[in-house]
Amino acid sequence: MKRAKICALIGSVFTTLIAVLMMFAFIRFIVNWEVKDLEVTLSIAGHSGIFLLKLFALLLVIVMSIMIVNWIAFIRMDRPTGGIWQFYQLIIGSFYILVSLVDLHVMVVTLPLGLCFVLSFVLARMDSV
Secondary structure, three states: OOHHHHHHHHHHHHHHHHHHHHHHHHHHHHHHHHOHHHHHHHHHHOOOHHHHHHHHHHHHHHHHHHHHHHHHHHHHOOOOOHHHHHHHHHHHHHHHHHHOOOOHHHHHHHHHHHHHHHHHHHHHHHHHO
């Protein structure tokens, strides 16, 4: 396996791990929906539970979609039309690097992920020359 494909594999595996952990968090949120502490916390913060549930579900759909497209890009990056998927990896890696500037906790997860995808693009271009 080429170095570029290994970097893309690492990035895709970590994206899948994030998506699975987020799915478990979503299930836990639904299970704890009836807990009184959650209602009190949400009312103090000024949010309704339904709004938060919809927002969390939307975020889960977005993360799952990114995960699926990352695996498609990993599978198709060696094919003749792989340049498009390599460019996608550059875009998603740049996006992850920009997102990592939000917070220190976010940076710990998204900066290595972004670097994996950008490095995958760079290594793929170096191998093709």
